[in-house]
Amino acid sequence: MRKGEETRAKILDAAEAAMLAKGFGATSIDELIVETGITKSGFFYHFRDKNELAKALLERYIENDERIYDEIFGRAHELADDPLQAFLIGLKLLSELLSDLPNGHPGCLVATMCTQERAFDREIQEMNRQAALMWRRRFGAMFREIMQVYRPREPLDADQLADMVSTVLEGGIVLSKALKEPKSLPDQLLVFRSFVRLLFQPAVQP
């Protein structure tokens, strides 16, 4: 039982790296079993087919993603009581974490599965949707907290602002990859951070 999960994890690790680099279709089961040191039948013992693999992959990815956000914004809330300050600190911590990735962000599985949506079944598309909705709920709650203390200078919706976090992250990943500039992603996040600060901080001087 323990051994099985280990092998499964090894397959998922290899698959995740390959899928993020080459996409779903270009990642062959054969290459995964070579990298994992397993036979083809061994692979199909763990996953009924490639779609099942994709599902397991996405599930694990989203869980990990949530864990990271929990940690970062949890830490941010320890460092500041004010909801705006906590959020700004969270964005900074996230930007620093992304800066520290040596080869840049490896890519977002949600995004790769969105840009290849018709290659996956409805269940996966629904998982993707739920992931995006969870991001909206998470950051939306933060913006609503902030709005109870600060009045935004522009009448923007908390959910739309929350979506902007996801947008900047997903867009920043794409741009970083296109430009081959890993710094772009953390930089874009800091630009967004400036916007948020500008939106909620009271106007300075007369």
Added chain:
Amino acid sequence: MRKGEETRAKILDAAEAAMLAKGFGATSIDELIVETGITKSGFFYHFRDKNELAKALLERYIENDERIYDEIFGRAHELADDPLQAFLIGLKLLSELLSDLPNGHPGCLVATMCTQERAFDREIQEMNRQAALMWRRRFGAMFREIMQVYRPREPLDADQLADMVSTVLEGGIVLSKALKEPKSLPDQLLVFRSFVRLLFQPAVQP
């Protein structure tokens, strides 16, 4: 000659739709020739291999993309002399254009080829990079114009702001697809528009 270009265009049309929907790997040449009403040999007469097809596809896509931006921001500059107003009008026009797409944005080829980068050769990766750099130059020039008239309230770099346009577009496309909410993309663009207005418009009241 005329006939050949026509067939070529038909292949590219079918390929673009399929690639944006399913990705590169999941799009088979066989399905393209069925849709185009051509034989397999006929396909390989036009494109040496699948990578050649991808290259032609990307080239055409980027040209069209540039044309659209030329039109929209050209029109915006006709409607306002002030560079900030022109840019804000341009974003609004772009948002409206994206709102009018009945099934939402079909996806960005640059993004799909970035999220599957290792499936393509270096030439394509370089084309992608050049496309992102052109966006940066285009919007960077606009922000520099704006900055000659308005002082930003936060010390942000024109190129980073330019990249933010690409980020919001690419990220908005991903989010729209994930959420299955076509409105998200134009909405996110309008949120960004509010940020730009906030950044450059002088503070109201003492």
Added chain:
DNA sequence: TACACTCCTGTACCGCCGGTAAAGTTTTCC
């Protein structure tokens, strides 16, 4: 009118890949 050139079709073939089937073997855990 003939030729050259573009734009294909037809046929036959190759190896990789996703997937199936089923029987057998080793490893792990209780």
Added chain:
DNA sequence: GGAAAACTTTACCGGCGGTACAGGAGTGTA
């Protein structure tokens, strides 16, 4: 020690990307 889990082995299938090459139809041109 025995059952269940975790595989291996072998054999096979059809689809797909790609190659090779011969042939043919339509078109502009000398």
